[in-house]
Amino acid sequence: MSIQEVSMTTTFLDELTALLGERGLLRDPDAMARYVSDWAGDRLGMPLAVARPATTAEVAEVVRCCHQHGVGMTPQGGHSGLVAGALPAADGQELVISLERLDRVRDIDPVNFTMTVDAGCILENVKQAAAEHDCDFPLSLGAQGSCQIGGNIATNAGGLNVLRYGMMRELVLGLEVVLPDGRVWEGLDALHKDNRGYDLQQLFLGSEGTLGIVTGAVLKLSPRPTQSRTALLGLPSVQAVIDLYGQARRDCCDLLTAFELIPRRCIELAMEATPELRDPMDDSYPWYVLMEVAATGPIDLGELLEQLLESGMERELVLDGALASSDTQSAQLWQFRESMLEGQRRRGEHLRTDISVPISAIADFVSQASDVVMAASPQCEIIAYGHIGDGNLHFNILPPTTLADADKKAHLHELEERLFEVLDRFKGSISAEHGIGRTKQAPYLARLSPLERELVAGIKTLFDPKGLMNAGRILPTE
Amino acid sequence: MSIQEVSMTTTFLDELTALLGERGLLRDPDAMARYVSDWAGDRLGMPLAVARPATTAEVAEVVRCCHQHGVGMTPQGGHSGLVAGALPAADGQELVISLERLDRVRDIDPVNFTMTVDAGCILENVKQAAAEHDCDFPLSLGAQGSCQIGGNIATNAGGLNVLRYGMMRELVLGLEVVLPDGRVWEGLDALHKDNRGYDLQQLFLGSEGTLGIVTGAVLKLSPRPTQSRTALLGLPSVQAVIDLYGQARRDCCDLLTAFELIPRRCIELAMEATPELRDPMDDSYPWYVLMEVAATGPIDLGELLEQLLESGMERELVLDGALASSDTQSAQLWQFRESMLEGQRRRGEHLRTDISVPISAIADFVSQASDVVMAASPQCEIIAYGHIGDGNLHFNILPPTTLADADKKAHLHELEERLFEVLDRFKGSISAEHGIGRTKQAPYLARLSPLERELVAGIKTLFDPKGLMNAGRILPTE
The missing domain is CATH 3.30.70.2740 (Alpha-Beta Plaits)
Structure with missing residues (x-):
């Protein structure tokens, strides 16, 4: 760094300190340590500093300052991303902007089935707050105890209940976003239907923090299920799983909340990781389905599942099944889904795809x-x-x-x-729910048509002409 | 028009005729008559001509030709828009591009719950084709016998079943779009989950034909309901309707497909328009709710509705109710919803809002x-x-x-x-489902922040730098 650069950086950091106070700006490497790596342990480099604004206005001030000084920004949520999109760049020149102090539930309207939250709210807390009003925020992820709503929005998060409730895109009604120049886009409407021109909010959903920093959101709630039933089924083939899925969609009347394919090997990995788990059925089967139905009213879910199981067995799609008859038994069945991930992790380096x-x-x-x-x-x-x-x-x-x-x-x-x-x-996607970030950039670019690349780059330039906001994610910097 | 302009126009039209043949290009005012007004009878002026391409490649050629000659384009579907968005401009200089000949169902995949269709397919035909595969395309509109899928996409159509299935945005998985310069964006993926970078398709949904012409779409299907039940209820107040809605969402377990508020005056208008309709209950009530539940499997919907009615009466939300016990009775109840619109129409000029x-x-x-x-x-x-x-x-x-x-x-x-x-x-929207087009432009612009206007204009310019595609809709031309 030249003397001139050092002096500019000092001015910039002094301005930020004046803005945020000592607590709001971390410059000590020890204090910054937990902002430089994510859940998977990926890590690239140290940032210039870590800003911890506490309000939307402070986020806007920080961004305006970065924009003015030409400093790159890394918006950061709960460190549970899987594509290294929220890690500061290796060059040490980026400012991490952590949303963790924007963690207020601003408003809950159970009649409108909406809640308005700060982007830094942890998903589990949002779910809990909704439950207290007899509502459900249905996004359900392994990382829900640490991931933040802003990150869920930036990555258009998916998870276990997409089947019934959709991706994050379908669970957001309004957004408040600080644009890369520090201006605030106010789109926090709590309207279930709104066709006023282009739907700008859709651009931010899934843009991985490259177009702006989401600071607030209006989320769409559902009534809270009062009952659920879980089953683990043994099946002979993947095709049988697919056929059973078609039948379950019909027989379970849109009450299906999860339908997970699990190979025998994962059942074994789960039992390795959690020795108290016992083989769920007398025999072992090449494929399993973990499925759940849930309802908010007086429907006999047990009967629905039993009927499905019966006709699945008649059609020789289902070979055997374990139906949970209590919440404890249900939790035991879900334990296989969680422990199999732990079992994989213990095997060390392996290829994760999505x-x-x-x-x-x-x-x-x-x-x-x-x-x-x-x-x-x-x-x-x-x-x-x-x-x-x-x-x-x-x-x-x-x-x-x-x-x-x-x-x-x-x-x-x-x-x-x-x-x-x-x-x-098969005309498939190399990233169904994790996004592109840095990790998936090469295979993404290799499959991107020149026309599509032109449009994506055009949108990026429209929102962030200086290229300061989470640069190098999705598209490379040039 | 100058001699030079006339000669350029002649060259342009000759090129189009060579491209599309006589059948594909209408220039006779009588033949063009049905392309200049919409369902509501609105009409601005005659177009330069009406192009009727039959394939995506032909649409692309026509658009390329317009782009080259600087001719404005009006993409057109089924003439059922309500904001004059698909009517050619008054100046007579726009080419109407009708999608009506792109009317093939390209593919149905009932296992993937998707179908791929041309944009010119009529909604009713799409619903019928889905039903033949035991699936349901749930978008449901008054105009479904004439409106086209491309128009539904361009306007992000809503309708009666949004409550359960979402707007058109939530029913589209992939798009094929001819951009304003004639290049074709190929986004026809049949993937339920796909987080590869910015979701470009979201921009076209609801953009009212101003960013490109949708020529094909992958639609998301649901299992076809095997049973439904309808009820018409009498209630004392709008607040009672809202309270009942909250209870119905819970008690009916996400099986609610419609929940329509109807004032007493509309029941009377319906009976005026359709004299064979008789007052649905012994007494009259200030407000009514027409509701429907539907299921694909073995659930006793009648019992669900009866329980809701009972507890609604206990809470004094519901004063009386008529439950249809057959399809014929159900159709009679829905007749009120349809006839009340006809009753309004007969009153001549009136204010329609959305x-x-x-x-x-x-x-x-x-x-x-x-x-x-x-x-x-x-x-x-x-x-x-x-x-x-x-x-x-x-x-x-x-x-x-x-x-x-x-x-x-x-x-x-x-x-x-x-x-x-x-x-x-109330922070409401002046256009919940009809869009902006021309009719809602003034109140839309009056409420658009300068920042939002800058972003909307930026997106328009990115996709359509020459401003030729459905110009003057949403934003004015300048």
């Missing part, structure tokens, strides 16, 4: 992709699970145990490329 | 708005009905019968301004 194909193509895709991957690496282990109703698979790969640690990354990268080639034949 | 407020504010809004309007025009008649679950009211006004026809328009315009001032206090 892909989607049409539901009707899932069986063929799993078969062809497995053939290609096993041909390329006969000793690897494939673990394909996912949200069937969304066509969303986490087709993950554990590398051969015999492979040296140093070679794993390159080997897995090679397998990912083969996998994505199969995916292209 | 506004939304938070559901929790509906009762207050109706009360305050009625007071303001009646104070300004004691002899007018207010007819406020709408989709309660969406906070969407058609707060319509019949002018005093004593008023001279020539004075009605100005009088109603004045009342609309008063009404919108009340709406502003």
Whole structure:
């Protein structure tokens, strides 16, 4: 850094300190440590500083200051992203803007089925606040105890209940956004229907913090379910899972909240990770479905599930099943879904993917992709699970145990490329719910048409002509 | 027109004729007549010509030709828009591009719950094609026998079932769009989940044909309901309607497909228009709710509705009710909803509005708005009905019968301004589902912040730098 640059940086940081106070601006490397890595342990470099504004007005002031001084910004939520989109750049020149102090529930209107929240609210707290008004905010993620609403919006989060309630995009009615020059776009309407011209809010949903910083949102609530039933079923094939899904959508009358595909290997991984888990059925089956139905009123969900199970068995789609008859039993069944993730983590470095194909193509895709991957690496282990109703698979790969640690990354990268080639034949997506960030940028760009790239870059330039806001995510900086 | 202009126009039209053939380009005023007015009878002027391309490639060629010659374009669907957005400009210089010949269902995938259609498909035909595969395309509008999918997309159509299935935005998974320079954006993915960068498709939904011409779409289907039940209930107040709605959302377990507010005056208008309709209950009530539940599986809907009615009566929200016990009876109840529109039409010139407020504010809004309007025009008649679950009211006004026809328009315009001032206090929308087009442009612009206008104009310029595509709709030309 030149003397002139150092002096400019000092001026900039002094301005921020004056604005936010000592508590609002962290410059000490120890204090900044928890802002530089995410859930997966990814880490690129230290930021210039970490700003912790406490209000929308403070966020706007910080952004205006960055805009004026030409300082790059990394908006940051709960560090649970999976594509390194919210990590400060390696060059040490970016200011992290953490939303963690914007954590107020501003308003709950249970009659309108809406709540207005700060972007830094933790998802679990939002769900809890809704529940206190007999409402439900249905977004449901593994990271809900730490992820923030602003991050959910920036990444258009998905999760377990998309099947019934949609992605984050369908759960947001209004937004308040600080644009890259510090101006505030006021779009905090609590209207269920509004067709006034272009729907600007849609652009921010899923833009991964590259077009502005979401500071507030109006969320759409549902009535809180008063009952739910869970079942774990054993099935002979992925095709049987797909066929059962079509039947479940009909027989369960839109009351289906989850329909998760789980391979036998994941049941084993779950039992490894949580030894008190016992094999859920007498026999083992190649594929399992963990499904849940929920209702807010007087419907006999147990009977619905039993009827589905019965006709599924008649059609030889279902081989066996465990129906939870209490909340405890239900929690035990969900324990398999959670422990299998822990089981994977314990295997160390492995390939995590997040892909989607049409539901009707899932069986063929799993078969062809497995053939290609096993041909390329006969000793690897494939673990394909996912949200069937969304066509969303986490087709993950554990590398051969015999492979040296140093070679794993390159080997897995090679397998990912083969996998994505199969995916292209199915017109699938390389990122169904995690986004692009930095991690998925190369395969994203490789598949982006010149026309689409032009439009995406045009939108970025329209909102952020100086290229300061979360630069290098989605599109590279140039 | 100068000689040079005439000669350029001739060259342009000759090129189009060569491209589309005689059948594909109408230049005769008689043949063009049906492309110059819409359902409401609005009409501005004749176009230069009417192009009727039959394929996406032909649409692209026509648009490229317009782009090259600097000719303005009016994309056109089924003429059922309500804001004059698809009518050619008065100056006679625009080319109408009708999508009516792009009317193929390209593909139905009932396992993926999707279908791929040309933009010119009529909504009713799409619904029929879905039904043949035991699926449902749930968008439901009065105009469904004539409106086209492309128009539904361009206007982000709403209608009767938004409560359960969402607006058109939530029913579209992929789009194919001819951009204003003739290039084709290929976004026809049939993926339920896809987070690859900015979601460009969201921009076209609701952009009213100003950013490009939608030529194809992947639509999201639902399982086809196998049963439904309808009820017409009499209630004492709008607040009782709101309270019952909250209870119905819970007690009916997300199976609610419609919940329509109808004032007594509309029941009378319906009976005037359709004399064979008899008063639905022994007594008359100030407000009615027409509601419907539907299910795809074995749930006793009649029991659900009866329970709701019973507890509604206990809470003195519901005063009386008629439950349809057959499809014929159900159709009779829906006849009130349809005939009341016809009854309004027969009253001649009247103010149609399409506004939304938070559901929790509906009762207050109706009360305050009625007071303001009646104070300004004691002899007018207010007819406020709408989709309660969406906070969407058609707060319509019949002018005093004593008023001279020539004075009605100005009088109603004045009342609309008063009404919108009340709406502003409730942070409502002047256009919940109809869009802006030309008709709503003045009140839209009056409420648009400079920042928002800058962003909207920036997006328009990004996609259509020459300003040729449906110019003057949403934003004015300048």
